[in-house]
Amino acid sequence: MSYIKAGTDASGDDIKLFYQDLGGPNASQTIVLIHGWPLSHEMWDYQLAELPAHGFRVVAYDRRGFGKSSQTWDGYDYDTFADDLKAVMDELDLQNVTLVGFSMGGGEVARYMSRHAGARVSKVVFVSSVTPYMLKTDDNPDGVDQSVFDEMIEGMQKDRADFLQTFGKKFYGVGVLSKPVSQAHLDGDFNRAYVASHRATVESAKAFAYTDFRDDLAKIKVPALVIHGDSDQTVPIEASGERTASALPTAQYIVYEGSAHGVFMLEKDRLTQDLISFVQDGTPVRESVGVTTIY
Numbered sequence: 001m002s003y004i005k006a007g008t009d010a011s012g013d014d015i016k017l018f019y020q021d022l023g024g025p026n027a028s029q030t031i032v033l034i035h036g037w038p039l040s041h042e043m044w045d046y047q048l049a050e051l052p053a054h055g056f057r058v059v060a061y062d063r064r065g066f067g068k069s070s071q072t073w074d075g076y077d078y079d080t081f082a083d084d085l086k087a088v089m090d091e092l093d094l095q096n097v098t099l100v101g102f103s104m105g106g107g108e109v110a111r112y113m114s115r116h117a118g119a120r121v122s123k124v125v126f127v128s129s130v131t132p133y134m135l136k137t138d139d140n141p142d143g144v145d146q147s148v149f150d151e152m153i154e155g156m157q158k159d160r161a162d163f164l165q166t167f168g169k170k171f172y173g174v175g176v177l178s179k180p181v182s183q184a185h186l187d188g189d190f191n192r193a194y195v196a197s198h199r200a201t202v203e204s205a206k207a208f209a210y211t212d213f214r215d216d217l218a219k220i221k222v223p224a225l226v227i228h229g230d231s232d233q234t235v236p237i238e239a240s241g242e243r244t245a246s247a248l249p250t251a252q253y254i255v256y257e258g259s260a261h262g263v264f265m266l267e268k269d270r271l272t273q274d275l276i277s278f279v280q281d282g283t284p285v286r287e288s289v290g291v292t293t294i295y
Contacts, residue, residue, distance in 0.1 A: 001068065004061070006087040009072050017084060018068035019061035021092060023052030029122075029279055030094050033060040034085070036103030036128070037208060038164060038193040038201050040067030043102070046268040047275070054276050061088050065200020067192070076203035078211050082111040089120050098123040098279045102264060103235060104208040106131045106244070114216035123279065125225045127271070128261050130235055131213045131244045140212075142239050149209040156202050164193045171234055173260030180266055217247040224251035225278045227271065229259030252278070 003016040020041065031051055033044045041060035051058045062069040064084060065076060075084075085108050089097065097120050101109035106129025113124065136143035155163035168174075168189050172181045193201070226248065228241025235241075237255070245253035254274060259266050 003069075004088055004091045006064065006084045009070070010074065013070075015064060015070045015072055015075070015084075017061050017064065017070070017088060019059060019088060019092075020048065021057070021059050022048060023055070023057040025057060027055055027057035028096065029055075030057040030059065030097045031275070031279060032085075032088070032094065032097055032099050033058065034099065034101040034105030034108050035060070035063065035066070036105055037204050038066070038167075038196055039189060040192045040196070042067065042192050043189070043264060047264065047272055050272045051275065054280075056276075056279065057094075059088065059092060059094065063200075063204070065204065066196040071197040071200060073199065076200060077207055078107050078111040078213075079115060081108045081207075082115045085112050086116050086119070094120055097121045098125060098275075100125040100127060100275065101129060102127045103261070104130050104204065107208055107211060107213055110213040110216035110220070111211075113222075114219045118220070118222060121222060123223045123225070123282065124220060125227070125275065125278065126241075126244050127227045128229065128232060128235055128263055129226070129240060129244055130208045131240065132217050132247050133212045133214055134209050134235070134239065135212075142243065144209075144236070144239055149205070152205055152209075153202060156198070156205070160198055160201065161190075161194060165190055167234075168193070171260065172262045172266060173231060173233070180260070181262070185265065214247065217244065220248060223278075223282050224248045225274070226251050226253045227256065227263065227274065228254075229256040229261065229263050229266070231258050232261045234261035 006015045006017050035041050035043050040062045044060050065071050099109045106126040109124050110131050133140050134144050136145050168186050226245045228237045230237050
């Protein structure tokens with residue numbers, strides 16, 4: 001298995017980040033896929049199978065505390081997450097990178113671009129992202145009520161397994177009559193989520209709920225793409241996708257009509273093609289049925 005060292009913990013033990021590196025180091029363009037909460041890099045299964053076939057070098061890694069990476073006690077804040085991303089970029093000497101952040105992974109993209117001046121990055125993509133600021137405050141009235149996050153934390157602390165199974169259904173818009181993904185896929189997601197440490201799951205949720213990325217977004221100067229489903233009940237588009245696109249006035253903004261949060265699965269073919277078009281050409285993505293493109 002492949003690991004990158006991202007510093008040491010309080011005991012002096014190495015902090016290891018598991019990663020996959022596909023498509024070969026000689027590719028002219030590299031895509032780094034950053035997974036969402038509470039999953040691992042394996043959520044990108046379909047994109048990892050397809051994107052390298054189009055000539056890209058594709059790197060995906062597990063956030064600390066998740067997947068096969070070290071389960072540290074500390075470091076579940078976005079400064080540390082951005083530093084971990086930098087360790088991946090530096091160790092693999094990645095160049096001409098398109099950063100793709102899904103959900104809480106969008107926060108890593110924003111904080112990396114600010115904290116590390118966008119080193120090695122040529123483009124950024126925010127997919128169902130938690131940016132610019134999830135929490136409702138006096139100066140962020142369009143955010144999500146504190147009570148929502150309090151209930152999430154309480155649910156995890158009471159019965160994390162039950163919380164994750166219930167959360168997984170909402171993630172994809174599963175209901176009594178709506179079955180957009182199979183039970184087998186939901187079971188797989190549960191397995192991917194439950195191997196994370198309890199502390200990583202809880203503390204990372206606090207990080208994406210309470211971190212303000214508005215200043216980080218203001219420092220992004222490279223081409224950007226924002227993708228969000230307008231039926232997302234996990235990260236509501238009004239509090240996130242719309243405002244991220246507004247904060248990046250030159251960004252391409254694509255709304256997946258009728259889609260819930262987990263577009264990497266729900267819209268896997270469309271998302272993969274949109275990523276290919278954006279990385280290859282940097283031009284507006286061709287409109288198709290169910291997609292709204294705003295320039």
